[in-house]
Amino acid sequence: MAERVLVPWEQNLENAPEGVAGDVFDGSGEPAADLSRVAFWVVPYGRTQRLDLMARMPGLRVVQLLTAGYERALEHLPAGVELCNGRGLHDASTAEHALALVLAAQRELPRWAGDQAAQRWEPHYTRSLAGTRVLIVGYGSIGAALEARLVPNECEVVRVARRGRPDQGVHGIDALHRLLPDASIVVLTAPHTPETEGLIGAPELALMPDDSLVVNVGRGALLDTAALLAEKGRVRAALDVTDPEPLPAGHPLWEAPGVFVTPHVAGGSDTFYPRARRFVDEQLRRWAGGEPLANVVRTGG
Amino acid sequence: MAERVLVPWEQNLENAPEGVAGDVFDGSGEPAADLSRVAFWVVPYGRTQRLDLMARMPGLRVVQLLTAGYERALEHLPAGVELCNGRGLHDASTAEHALALVLAAQRELPRWAGDQAAQRWEPHYTRSLAGTRVLIVGYGSIGAALEARLVPNECEVVRVARRGRPDQGVHGIDALHRLLPDASIVVLTAPHTPETEGLIGAPELALMPDDSLVVNVGRGALLDTAALLAEKGRVRAALDVTDPEPLPAGHPLWEAPGVFVTPHVAGGSDTFYPRARRFVDEQLRRWAGGEPLANVVRTGG
Incomplete structure (x- = not known):
C-alpha cells in the first residue's frame, strides 16, 4: 500500500x-x-x-x-x-502588520476610531513616523521585511540581534541598553527563547525616552507586562502578542493609557x-x- | 521705516x-x-x-x-x-497618513480598537496590502511619496493623473473606468477643482470590485458621499477628508459599514x-x- x-x-x-x-x-x-x-x-x-x-x-x-x-x-x-x-x-504578513501598528500608534488611529464611534470630529495633529529612529530587536527575516517597509517612510532603522554582525550593520543584544535612550520606536520581532524572555522589562523601559513606543509582533513574553503597566503611558505600546495570551477580559492592559492591542493576527493575513x-x-x-x-x-x- | x-x-x-x-x-x-x-x-x-x-x-x-x-x-x-x-x-505627512489608512482598512485596525474597548480577544485573519493593486488617482508629489511607501509592501501601483504621461507610466484620467475593475485599492490624492469634483461617483464605485477600498486624502468633494453610502459596504472606504466637512454628528457616514473616518489630519503631523x-x-x-x-x-x- x-x-x-x-x-x-x-x-x-x-x-x-x-x-x-x-x-x-x-x-x-x-x-x-x-x-x-x-x-x-x-x-x-x-x-x-x-x-x-x-x-x-x-x-x-x-x-x-x-x-x-x-x-x-x-x-x-x-x-x-x-x-x-x-x-x-509569515514574514510579509507580520512585517506589514508591524508597520500598521507603528503607523496606528504614531498617527493615533485608535483615537480616531473611538471618535468615529462617538461621531466626534476633533482634529489635532499627531506624531509622525518620518523623522524617528526605529530599533528592530531580533533582526532576522521578519525584521528585514519590516526594514524594507520602514525606510521609505523617512525613518532611521537600527538593527539589533542576539549576535551582532558588524559587517551587516547589526548590533548585538549587548548594545541594547546603549541604544534605547535614542530610540523613538522599538519593534520586537524576536522568537521566544529563555534568552529573550523579559527582554524588555522595567530597566529597559526606563531607558526609553518619554512618549516613545514599543511594538511587539514577536511573542508576548518578550515584554514584561507589569513593567509596561507601571509606565502608565510614559512609554506607549502597540501589541499583537501579549502576556498572558489570550488577554482575558478585565486585564488592566486592555485599558492601559497609550496601549493598542490586536489579537495575534500579524502572521495570518491573506x-x-x-x-x-x-x-x-x-x-x-x-x-x-x-x-x-x-x-x-x-x-x- | x-x-x-x-x-x-x-x-x-x-x-x-x-x-x-x-x-x-x-x-x-x-x-x-x-x-x-x-x-x-x-x-x-x-x-x-x-x-x-x-x-x-x-x-x-x-x-x-x-x-x-x-x-x-x-x-x-x-x-x-x-x-x-x-x-x-505636506507630502511626507500626507503620504504617511494615506499608507496608515490603507493598512488600517486592510488589517481591520478600527475593529481591533473596538474589540479592545470591549475587552474582547477574537482573532480572525484579515486582508493584506501585499498582493493588491493600488490606483493612485491624482498622481503628483504626494502620490509619488505614497508610491515609494507602497512598493516595498509588495503591492502593484498604477498611476493616474489628469493628463497622462505615458513616458512616465502615468495613465490619463480617461483611463480611469478601464482601470477600476482591476483595482483592489483606489487612493485619491488629487486637489479639488471643477474637473475633480465627484471624480468617484456611483458609476465609478459600481466599476470597483466587491470588497475593494477607496481612500481619500485629497478633498472631500472628490468622492460622492451619497454614492458611497449607497454601496452599503460593498466598497469599503478610509477617509481623511469628507463631504460635508467637518462631518456633523448624526451624519450617516459616521456609522456606514466598512467606512473609517479620520478628521482631516493627514497633512499636519510632526x-x-x-x-x-x-x-x-x-x-x-x-x-x-x-x-x-x-x-x-x-x-x-
Missing part, C-alpha cells in the same frame, strides 16, 4: 508530483482519511491543538508545520520523524495563504524527488 | 538674513505687531480664518501660505501682492513643522536677496 500525504489544501493534491496521492484535512472536524497510511502530514495552520493526531499515524515520516514556532510539535513528534517548520511564510500553499507544493515535489526538504528543524530516522 | 516680516515661528526671525526684521504671530489671539509695516506675511498653519488681516496690511508685498490650497487666500489678496503656497511641505520652518527660512533668504520666490501661485506687481 503506497504512502500517502495529508495536506490542508485541495490545490496541493492537484499540483502533487507523479506518484504522490493523499487526502485533504483542513483541521476542522475529524480527518476522513485513513491515518495509518499517512507518511507526510502538513499540520493545518492554526490547528496545533491537533498535533496529537501524530500518535495515530504509525507510518509517519515527515511533519510539516506552517508556523515558525515548533516547540509544541516536538513534544508530540515520534522518534525518527522529520520536522519542518514554516519559517519565512498574503500568507498563497505563499503557504506554494511552499507545500514545493516540499511535496522535493519529497517525491528524494531531495532534501527545506526548513528542516529536526532530522528524521 | 524698514519693511518688516510677520512669521509664525521665532526660529524664522533668529535665522533671518541680515536686514530682515519683524515679529512673530502664531495665529492665536490678535497680532501684537504693527500690521501697517508688514511687507511679508506668513499665514500661520491652520489659521486661514485670519486671512482678513491682509486688509490691515497696506504695505503688503508677499503672502506665504503653508497649505497647498490657496483658493480662499485669493479672495482676500490685494492687487499687486505676490502669493506663494506650501506645495510639497514631520510637517520642521519642513515648514525651513521653507519659510529659505523664502525669507530669497526675498532678502532679491531672488525669485519658490511656490509662487500669483505674481505680484
Whole structure:
C-alpha cells in the first residue's frame, strides 16, 4: 500500500508530483482519511491543538508545520520523524502588520476610531513616523521585511540581534541598553527563547525616552507586562502578542493609557495563504524527488 | 521705516538674513505687531480664518501660505501682492497618513480598537496590502511619496493623473473606468477643482470590485458621499477628508459599514513643522536677496 500525504489544501493534491496521492484535512472536524497510511502530514495552520493526531499515524515520516514556532510539535513528534517548520511564510504578513501598528500608534488611529464611534470630529495633529529612529530587536527575516517597509517612510532603522554582525550593520543584544535612550520606536520581532524572555522589562523601559513606543509582533513574553503597566503611558505600546495570551477580559492592559492591542493576527493575513500553499507544493515535489526538504528543524530516522 | 516680516515661528526671525526684521504671530489671539509695516506675511498653519488681516496690511508685498490650497487666500489678496503656497511641505505627512489608512482598512485596525474597548480577544485573519493593486488617482508629489511607501509592501501601483504621461507610466484620467475593475485599492490624492469634483461617483464605485477600498486624502468633494453610502459596504472606504466637512454628528457616514473616518489630519503631523520652518527660512533668504520666490501661485506687481 503506497504512502500517502495529508495536506490542508485541495490545490496541493492537484499540483502533487507523479506518484504522490493523499487526502485533504483542513483541521476542522475529524480527518476522513485513513491515518495509518499517512507518511507526510502538513499540520493545518492554526490547528496545533491537533498535533496529537501524530500518535495515530504509525507510518509517519515527515511533519510539516506552517508556523515558525515548533516547540509544541516536538513534544508530540515520534522518534525518527522529520520536522519542518514554516519559517519565512509569515514574514510579509507580520512585517506589514508591524508597520500598521507603528503607523496606528504614531498617527493615533485608535483615537480616531473611538471618535468615529462617538461621531466626534476633533482634529489635532499627531506624531509622525518620518523623522524617528526605529530599533528592530531580533533582526532576522521578519525584521528585514519590516526594514524594507520602514525606510521609505523617512525613518532611521537600527538593527539589533542576539549576535551582532558588524559587517551587516547589526548590533548585538549587548548594545541594547546603549541604544534605547535614542530610540523613538522599538519593534520586537524576536522568537521566544529563555534568552529573550523579559527582554524588555522595567530597566529597559526606563531607558526609553518619554512618549516613545514599543511594538511587539514577536511573542508576548518578550515584554514584561507589569513593567509596561507601571509606565502608565510614559512609554506607549502597540501589541499583537501579549502576556498572558489570550488577554482575558478585565486585564488592566486592555485599558492601559497609550496601549493598542490586536489579537495575534500579524502572521495570518491573506498574503500568507498563497505563499503557504506554494511552499507545500514545493516540499511535496522535493519529497517525491528524494531531495532534501527545506526548513528542516529536526532530522528524521 | 524698514519693511518688516510677520512669521509664525521665532526660529524664522533668529535665522533671518541680515536686514530682515519683524515679529512673530502664531495665529492665536490678535497680532501684537504693527500690521501697517508688514511687507511679508506668513499665514500661520491652520489659521486661514485670519486671512482678513491682509486688509490691515497696506504695505503688503508677499503672502506665504503653508497649505497647498490657496483658493480662499485669493479672495482676500490685494492687487499687486505676490502669493506663494506650501506645495510639497505636506507630502511626507500626507503620504504617511494615506499608507496608515490603507493598512488600517486592510488589517481591520478600527475593529481591533473596538474589540479592545470591549475587552474582547477574537482573532480572525484579515486582508493584506501585499498582493493588491493600488490606483493612485491624482498622481503628483504626494502620490509619488505614497508610491515609494507602497512598493516595498509588495503591492502593484498604477498611476493616474489628469493628463497622462505615458513616458512616465502615468495613465490619463480617461483611463480611469478601464482601470477600476482591476483595482483592489483606489487612493485619491488629487486637489479639488471643477474637473475633480465627484471624480468617484456611483458609476465609478459600481466599476470597483466587491470588497475593494477607496481612500481619500485629497478633498472631500472628490468622492460622492451619497454614492458611497449607497454601496452599503460593498466598497469599503478610509477617509481623511469628507463631504460635508467637518462631518456633523448624526451624519450617516459616521456609522456606514466598512467606512473609517479620520478628521482631516493627514497633512499636519510632526514631520510637517520642521519642513515648514525651513521653507519659510529659505523664502525669507530669497526675498532678502532679491531672488525669485519658490511656490509662487500669483505674481505680484
